[in-house]
Amino acid sequence: MMRFWPLGLFLALVGFLYVGLFRDPHEIPSPLIGKPAPGFNLPTLQDPAQKVSREALLGHVYMVNVWASWCVSCRDEHPLLVEFAKQHPMEIYGLDYKDTRPEAMAWLGQLGNPYQAALFDADGRVGIDFGVYGVPESFVVDKKGVIRYKQIGPFTPEALNNTLLPLLQKLNSET
Amino acid sequence: MIPEIGNLALVLCLILSLVQIVVPIAGAQRGNAAWMAMARPTARAQFFLVALAFACLVFSMLTSDFSVKYVAMTSSRLLPIQYKVAAVWGGHEGSILLWLLMLTFWMTAVSVFSKALPEAMVARVLGVMGFVSLGFLLFILLTSNPFERLIPAALDGQDLNPLLQDPGMVAHPPMLYMGYVGFSVAFAFAIAALIGGDLDAAWARWSRPWTTVAWTFLTIGICLGSAWAYYTLGWGGWWFWDPVENASFMPWLMGTALMHSLAVTEKRGGFKVWTVLLAIFAFSLSLLGTFLVRSGVLTSVHAFASDPRRGVFILIFLVVVIGGSLGLFAWRAPKVGLGGKFKLVSRESMLLGNNVLFAAAAGSVLLGTLYPLFLDALGLGKISVGPPYFDTVFVPLMAPALFLMGVGPITRWKEASLPELRVRLQWAAGVSVLAGLAITAIKGNFSVFVAFGLALAAWIVITAGVNLWGRVRPVPGNTVSLTKRLGSQSRSYYGMLFAHLGVAAFVIGITMVKGYEVERDVQMDLGDTVAIGPYTFRFNGVTEGMGPNYRYQRGSVDVLSNGQVTRTMSPEKRTYLVQKNPMTNAAIDTGLVRDLYVSLGESVGPTSWTVRVYYKPFIDWIWMGCLMMAFGGVLAISDSRYRIEQRKAARSVLVSDASLVGAVGGGAVK
Numbered sequence: 001m002m003r004f005w006p007l008g009l010f011l012a013l014v015g016f017l018y019v020g021l022f023r024d025p026h027e028i029p030s031p032l033i034g035k036p037a038p039g040f041n042l043p044t045l046q047d048p049a050q051k052v053s054r055e056a057l058l059g060h061v062y063m064v065n066v067w068a069s070w071c072v073s074c075r076d077e078h079p080l081l082v083e084f085a086k087q088h089p090m091e092i093y094g095l096d097y098k099d100t101r102p103e104a105m106a107w108l109g110q111l112g113n114p115y116q117a118a119l120f121d122a123d124g125r126v127g128i129d130f131g132v133y134g135v136p137e138s139f140v141v142d143k144k145g146v147i148r149y150k151q152i153g154p155f156t157p158e159a160l161n162n163t164l165l166p167l168l169q170k171l172n173s174e175t
Numbered sequence: 176m177i178p179e180i181g182n183l184a185l186v187l188c189l190i191l192s193l194v195q196i197v198v199p200i201a202g203a204q205r206g207n208a209a210w211m212a213m214a215r216p217t218a219r220a221q222f223f224l225v226a227l228a229f230a231c232l233v234f235s236m237l238t239s240d241f242s243v244k245y246v247a248m249t250s251s252r253l254l255p256i257q258y259k260v261a262a263v264w265g266g267h268e269g270s271i272l273l274w275l276l277m278l279t280f281w282m283t284a285v286s287v288f289s290k291a292l293p294e295a296m297v298a299r300v301l302g303v304m305g306f307v308s309l310g311f312l313l314f315i316l317l318t319s320n321p322f323e324r325l326i327p328a329a330l331d332g333q334d335l336n337p338l339l340q341d342p343g344m345v346a347h348p349p350m351l352y353m354g355y356v357g358f359s360v361a362f363a364f365a366i367a368a369l370i371g372g373d374l375d376a377a378w379a380r381w382s383r384p385w386t387t388v389a390w391t392f393l394t395i396g397i398c399l400g401s402a403w404a405y406y407t408l409g410w411g412g413w414w415f416w417d418p419v420e421n422a423s424f425m426p427w428l429m430g431t432a433l434m435h436s437l438a439v440t441e442k443r444g445g446f447k448v449w450t451v452l453l454a455i456f457a458f459s460l461s462l463l464g465t466f467l468v469r470s471g472v473l474t475s476v477h478a479f480a481s482d483p484r485r486g487v488f489i490l491i492f493l494v495v496v497i498g499g500s501l502g503l504f505a506w507r508a509p510k511v512g513l514g515g516k517f518k519l520v521s522r523e524s525m526l527l528g529n530n531v532l533f534a535a536a537a538g539s540v541l542l543g544t545l546y547p548l549f550l551d552a553l554g555l556g557k558i559s560v561g562p563p564y565f566d567t568v569f570v571p572l573m574a575p576a577l578f579l580m581g582v583g584p585i586t587r588w589k590e591a592s593l594p595e596l597r598v599r600l601q602w603a604a605g606v607s608v609l610a611g612l613a614i615t616a617i618k619g620n621f622s623v624f625v626a627f628g629l630a631l632a633a634w635i636v637i638t639a640g641v642n643l644w645g646r647v648r649p650v651p652g653n654t655v656s657l658t659k660r661l662g663s664q665s666r667s668y669y670g671m672l673f674a675h676l677g678v679a680a681f682v683i684g685i686t687m688v689k690g691y692e693v694e695r696d697v698q699m700d701l702g703d704t705v706a707i708g709p710y711t712f713r714f715n716g717v718t719e720g721m722g723p724n725y726r727y728q729r730g731s732v733d734v735l736s737n738g739q740v741t742r743t744m745s746p747e748k749r750t751y752l753v754q755k756n757p758m759t760n761a762a763i764d765t766g767l768v769r770d771l772y773v774s775l776g777e778s779v780g781p782t783s784w785t786v787r788v789y790y791k792p793f794i795d796w797i798w799m800g801c802l803m804m805a806f807g808g809v810l811a812i813s814d815s816r817y818r819i820e821q822r823k824a825a826r827s828v829l830v831s832d833a834s835l836v837g838a839v840g841g842g843a844v845k
Contacts, residue, residue, distance in 0.1 A: 003508040006452060007501040010459075014494055015543065017466070019552035021486040 038129035045118040061171045062091035067101045069107040077154035083106035094118035097127045152173040178322040181231030188224040189312045195305030201299035208408030212299035222279035227486045242328035245321040251334035253724040260344040264799030268321035299367035312490045330524035334753035343403035355461040357389020362458035371506045379440035398801035398806040409759030409774040411789045414567045421544045422464030429457040432533035459497040502651040518590040525583035532576040539568045581638035607634035628686030635679040667814040674807025681800030700783040707790045711735040725749040746775040
């Protein structure tokens with residue numbers, strides 16, 4: 001019976017490989033999904049005196065988009081967000097991660113501003129609370145302040161229209 | 176027009192591959208000589224057609240024909256010419272075409288160097304290889320056609336991945352694929368022998384040189400890839416246990432086991448079942464490696480293509496080829512027989528130990544590589560398996576293999592005496608342990624790991640010396656001079672010694688780097704210095720400029736010893752114009768006993784940068800060791816017995832032709 005071992009092991013391996021084919025190795029589930037968004041109270045980019053906090057946004061459905069002027073793939077994502085925000089009424093808060101004010105302001109001036117407000121996270125502490133490990137990342141937060149979705153890497157037009165839009169409609173209809 | 180010619184060549188080749196599978200194998204089963212004779216010309220014609228297709232793709236690259244989708248995706252106008260050629264295998268479609276080119280090249284090589292083989296064997300071997308060729312042709316034509324058009328044509332291409340714009344990367348894939356695909360020959364021999372039912376020593380003798388050549392290419396290919404990672408990734412690492420590296424390493428481990436197993440099968444007729452299985456495994460792991468890299472099943476920097484359709488195709492192909500051959504093995508194995516008997520202490524058992532260790536090592540690399548996938552498929556969560564696992568598993572498996580490497584070649588075949596071995600090797604063992612301890616003691620900081628590694632390396636070197644001396648030492652009554660006796664040893668013997676010494680060099684390299692490397696990650700402003708041992712590094716700032724298709728920031732770092740500037744190193748950071756991602760080009764000062772390695776990090780102020788500085792003792796011995804192993808392979812295949820066989824074969828063909836002429840013409844030729 002020894003001679004059937006190699007074949008048997010191989011066929012078991014094939015089963016695993018087949019299942020593996022339809023899984024995305026890049027997909028890493030965020031432990032934050034389904035949990036309350038971490039607390040924050042940050043000044044906006046334009047006006048250091050004005051602050052936005054998690055508590056102030058309770059009752060809103062909004063998205064936190066982590067970006068930075070030094071981030072190359074944010075440059076690809078940004079025009080899509082500008083366009084999306086124009087077409088669909090939604091609240092996007094930019095989280096300007098480990099950046100400088102002049103560079104970030106110049107960036108928004110040049111590429112457009114899709115944000116309700118851009119929050120300035122100079123030392124990246126809020127980003128760390130959100131578990132950001134690459135920029136851009138985006139988090140959708142529901143009316144109760146709970147994270148419902150995380151986008152790793154830049155949004156694509158498909159992700160915006162097929163994933164984000166239905167999700168926003170669903171969350172807006174929740175009470 | 177040109178791309179369409181390439182496409183047509185592949186379609187014609189597909190038809191030929193069908194012919195090559197069916198006709199010669201059927202001919203071999205039925206003893207039809209004319210059908211069997213079809214094998215050689217179809218194999219050569221396949222090579223011609225694939226080479227034509229390949230040339231078409233090269234032409235499209237060189238002329239920057241961006242109406243070809245693949246060219247638009249992997250090249251650009253400003254790409255320097257040598258990288259335009261390399262871009263042919265810089266993406267998914269082209270690298271599969273390169274795979275196929277190599278395969279048909281090996282088929283042609285078999286068709287040329289097989290004059291001594293029985294016709295039925297040649298027919299079956301080429302038929303099996305034709306089947307592999309059919310699979311890859313279908314894969315290319317159905318899912319990965321490099322000649323697909325892009326309408327309207329792109330104005331400029333998306334450029335070759337900057338990581339691949341490097342001389343090392345130009346040569347790495349062809350070498351690696353020559354090795355991967357080369358194992359298809361040993362595989363085809365094994366399957367042909369299983370089909371034909373005669374697994375004798377002759378079968379092992381024919382498979383051996385092919386396996387050695389493939390193994391040699393694979394060794395060089397892996398070596399180049401590792402050296403490339405060392406100087407372009409900017410971390411000073413030379414092996415990352417990345418899934419793609421593992422994909423090339425598994426066939427290498429299995430191929431190493433196969434080479435040694437074939438030696439036993441040829442010389443002693445032993446291990447037949449085992450050798451056949453290893454031949455199937457070695458090529459299966461090459462195919463599996465291709466699947467892992469190309470299907471995107473595992474995350475990796477190398478996976479530039481991720482398309483489930485392709486994955487499903489390769490998986491089906493794997494099931495047919497590997498599953499089919501393992502099924503054939505299960506069916507035919509009982510007929511193979513076990514071969515000669517041997518005692519517990521004998522060269523056979525040492526080589527068996529080597530085989531088991533290498534196969535287990537390949538298995539553990541496979542397990543580590545696929546473990547994340549297993550867990551994910553079972554819904555048990557996402558994890559990644561990294562160097563700690565591989566280091567923990569690998570060292571305990573390789574250490575006994577290194578020990579056996581010293582004993583095996585000295586041990587007699589069939590039955591050896593333990594006391595005699597002890598007498599011959601006790602000094603070697605003692606000296607090795609002392610050498611390991613002494614060197615670590617001189618270095619100052621004692622570490623068990625370093626002492627152990629160096630002792631093993633010394634063991635290999637000393638036992639190789641004992642082995643050679645045992646063969647050439649003056650014997651009373653024998654007047655042949657020492658040089659003559661040295662010269663009379665076969666090249667394959669020297670090949671073995673050389674490859675084993677290469678392993679020793681490799682072990683010394685790893686041990687010294689692991690034990691004594693120094694790394695400094697510092698922020699430096701103009702004129703700042705950092706000292707490592709006897710060397711002081713002084714940062715002189717960064718200048719900017721333009722390369723052919725990239726912008727660069729080039730640092731200038733003086734190396735001072737005893738207050739004198741001995742050299743200036745220029746690490747670069749490059750930003751390629753099309754793809755924008757930054758690349759690190761470390762500056763390396765190479766030396767026989769140490770490398771100095773400087774790479775530029777990030778700009779952290781107007782004139783200050785983070786700089787990574789390494790002192791890496793003996794690191795080049797790692798690659799030198801690999802090249803010595805490869806050279807050992809070259810020596811082994813240049814052995815005179817292969818040349819004599821070729822000559823004999825050529826003569827026998829001449830004689831048979833002459834007798835044919837004689838028979839037809841009725842004249843007396845003899």
